[in-house]
Amino acid sequence: xxxxxxxxxxxxxxxxxxxxxxxxxxxxxxxxxxxxxxxxxxxxxxxxxxxxxxxxxxxxxxxxxxxxxxxxxxxxxxxx
Amino acid sequence: xxxxxxxxxxxxxxxxxxxxxxxxxxxxxxxxxxxxxxxxxxxxxxxxxxxxxxxxxxxxxxxxxxxxxxxxxxxxxxxxxxxxxxxxxxxxxxxxxxxxxxxxxxxxxxxxxxxxxxxx
Amino acid sequence: xxxxxxxxxxxxxxxxxxxxxxxxxxxxxxxxxxxxxxxxxxxxxxxxxxxxxxxxxxxxxxxxxxxxxxxxxxxxxxxxxxxxxxxxxxxxxxxxxxxxxxxxxxxxxxxxxxxxxxxxxxxxxxxxxxxxxxxxxxxxxxxxxxxxxxxxxxxxxxxxxxxxxxxxxxxxxxxxxxxxxxxxxxxxxxxxxxxxxxxxxxxxxxxxxxxxxxxxxxxxxxxxxxxxxxxxxxxxxxxxxxxxxxxxxxxxxxxxxxxxxxxxxxxxxxxxxxx
Numbered sequence: 001x002x003x004x005x006x007x008x009x010x011x012x013x014x015x016x017x018x019x020x021x022x023x024x025x026x027x028x029x030x031x032x033x034x035x036x037x038x039x040x041x042x043x044x045x046x047x048x049x050x051x052x053x054x055x056x057x058x059x060x061x062x063x064x065x066x067x068x069x070x071x072x073x074x075x076x077x078x079x080x
Numbered sequence: 081x082x083x084x085x086x087x088x089x090x091x092x093x094x095x096x097x098x099x100x101x102x103x104x105x106x107x108x109x110x111x112x113x114x115x116x117x118x119x120x121x122x123x124x125x126x127x128x129x130x131x132x133x134x135x136x137x138x139x140x141x142x143x144x145x146x147x148x149x150x151x152x153x154x155x156x157x158x159x160x161x162x163x164x165x166x167x168x169x170x171x172x173x174x175x176x177x178x179x180x181x182x183x184x185x186x187x188x189x190x191x192x193x194x195x196x197x198x199x200x
Numbered sequence: 201x202x203x204x205x206x207x208x209x210x211x212x213x214x215x216x217x218x219x220x221x222x223x224x225x226x227x228x229x230x231x232x233x234x235x236x237x238x239x240x241x242x243x244x245x246x247x248x249x250x251x252x253x254x255x256x257x258x259x260x261x262x263x264x265x266x267x268x269x270x271x272x273x274x275x276x277x278x279x280x281x282x283x284x285x286x287x288x289x290x291x292x293x294x295x296x297x298x299x300x301x302x303x304x305x306x307x308x309x310x311x312x313x314x315x316x317x318x319x320x321x322x323x324x325x326x327x328x329x330x331x332x333x334x335x336x337x338x339x340x341x342x343x344x345x346x347x348x349x350x351x352x353x354x355x356x357x358x359x360x361x362x363x364x365x366x367x368x369x370x371x372x373x374x375x376x377x378x379x380x381x382x383x384x385x386x387x388x389x390x391x392x393x394x395x396x397x398x399x400x401x402x403x404x405x406x407x408x409x410x411x412x413x414x415x416x417x418x419x420x421x422x423x424x425x426x427x428x429x430x431x432x433x434x435x436x437x438x439x440x441x442x443x444x445x446x447x448x449x450x451x452x453x454x455x456x457x458x459x460x461x462x463x464x465x466x467x468x469x470x471x472x473x474x475x
Contacts, residue, residue: 005082009090016094016117020101025109032113039094039120046087047137048127048160049371050300053363054167057379059120062461063171065386069468070109070178073333074185078107079192084243085228092224096217103213130250132243138254138299139371140286140437148283149246149255154299158250161303165315168375168457172322175464179329186332 005045012038023078025071033064087128094121108181108191112174119170123163130156246277253303255281256293287438295434296368296443304373305446305453309428313413316456320410323460326467327399333471341391349391356384364454368443374450378457385462389469397466402459409456416445416452 012035019031036059043052098121101114135155136144144153181191188196245251252261257279264279265272272279282289286297296302304312364377388395420429435442 002082012090013093013097016097019113019117020097020105020110025107028110028113032116035117036120039124042087042090042124043127045082046127046131047135047155048130048163049137049139050298050373050376051123051127051160051163051167053372054164054376054379055120055123057376057383058167058171061383062379062386062465063116063174065383066171066175066178066465066468067109067113069465070182072336073182073471074109074191078110079190088228089225092221092228096221096224099220100213100217103216104210132245135245137371139369140284140297140299142286142438144286146283146285146288147254149277149281152245152251152254154245154254156245156248156250157253157299157303158248161300161308164300164304164373164375165312168379169315169318169322171379171461172319172464175468176322176325176329179326179468182333183329 008038008041012042025076025078026068029064029067029071032067033060036060036063081133084128084131084133087124087131091121091125091128094118094124106192106194108184108193109178111193112177112181115177116170116174123166123170126159126163126166130159132156249276251276252279253307254299256284256302257281258307259293284437287436289437290435292434292437294430294443294446295437296446297438298368298370298373301368301373301446301450302443305449306428306430306443309417309449312453313417313428316410316413316453319457319460320406323464326464327472330467331472331474334473335469335471338393340393345391346393349387353384353388356387357381360384360454360458364450365447366440367450367454368446369438369440374453375457377450377454378459378461381454381458382461382465386465389466397462397470399463399466402463406456406459406463409452409459412452413449413456416449420445 015031015034015038019028019035022028022031036055040052040055040059043049043055095118098114098116098118101117102111105111105114132155136153138154138157138160140147147153184196185191190196245254252258260281261272261276261279284292294302294306296306360377360380362377363372363380364374367373367377385397389397417428420431421427423429423431430444430446432444432448434444440447
């Protein structure tokens with residue numbers, strides 16, 4: 001159980017770093033969605049099911065979708 | 081049972097990563113992604129303030145039975161109520177700033193903030 | 201901008217961030233004049249204001265504060281309260297089983313009205329600024345995607361409605377329920393190529409829901425002398441027909457948030473030709 005938790009935190013940090021440092025904006029947005037999903041699991045471990053259900057529906061679902069729509073209207077690759 | 085220090089540290093590290101992204105990135109959408117990470121970290125911090133080790137979710141159910149002044153089994157529900165609405169507002173503000181980013185791209189032809197000055 | 205300048209700037213930013221991190225972590229472990237700066241161990245609900253929200257004796261607490269003054273702050277738990285039992289306690293001050301719901305809708309309902317207004321204003325901003333952005337062409341979705349999204353849409357709507365109708369009993373409520381409804385509309389927008397979201401109808405529904413929220417508050421003002429006061433009797437804790445106006449307001453919030461978020465997502469996807 002506790003090993004699984006440390007693994008989740010590792011993935012959380014890695015996804016945040018990936019969202020910031022990658023050149024491809026689509027990869028960055030998907031990493032942000034993964035980040036939100038793991039934070040939602042942490043909310044559930046903190047006995048906050050209301051917040052967890054909201055974060056899973058909004059942070060991982062709708063938020064990713066609106067970022068993808070915005071990238072479609074602009075440019076996918078980050079320029080130098 | 082998980083200690084609160086664990087969640088506090090996670091929130092701090094996530095906040096610092098997001099802050100570093102806001103300070104150093106040059107792409108507008110990248111800056112907004114960093115802001116989203118920072119916002120998630122702040123929500124995590126606020127929920128952790130209400131976390132009590134050994135508490136249960138603040139919902140009265142059949143298994144919990146009854147609560148009184150001498151058997152309080154719950155975690156603090158007030159920060160959770162705050163964060164619940166803050167997440168939804170966060171989506172609204174993120175969508176508004178993304179629309180502004182799209183309009184910037186239409187005007188300048190680039191998303192890089194260092195190349196935006198001068199030409200309209 | 202030269203590359204060396206960028207590297208120097210990054211280094212300065214990294215130093216600032218590390219210093220801020222040291223500041224945060226020393227606040228986590230350093231003791232102050234009354235316990236730790238951030239409470240980590242021996243946290244107790246009895247020393248917090250939320251005690252009254254959980255035990256549903258906020259009116260008693262304010263009377264006690266008016267009578268005894270400063271003695272309240274030393275001993276919060278001496279405010280008279282009663283034991284609340286699931287399925288048995290009747291006619292409490294506030295009857296919802298979910299404490300988060302009782303705070304969001306009843307005790308701090310005015311805040312929630314403000315938050316819904318902020319969301320409304322941000323959607324108005326999106327609608328104003330999106331003019332002049334034209335949608336690009338999408339790849340035509342396959343037969344399986346089209347049929348699947350048509351088939352799944354009613355069930356997603358049903359799940360969203362379930363979440364906000366049971367908001368006072370189970371985790372969830374108006375905000376997540378509205379988000380689930382909006383994700384159902386997102387599925388239609390992505391799966392059907394000829395689907396156009398009816399923005400005008402959603403705006404009418406959303407305004408009507410907002411008006412209903414304010415009207416419920418005004419009824420409370422005229423019958424119980426305070427805005428958003430509970431005017432319906434609170435039944436037994438744990439039944440579906442309990443908690444008075446809380447379930448009513450959460451249904452209204454669910455419809456309003458669902459309409460607002462689906463409008464925002466649809467505007468961002470489709471754009472608007474008129475500048």
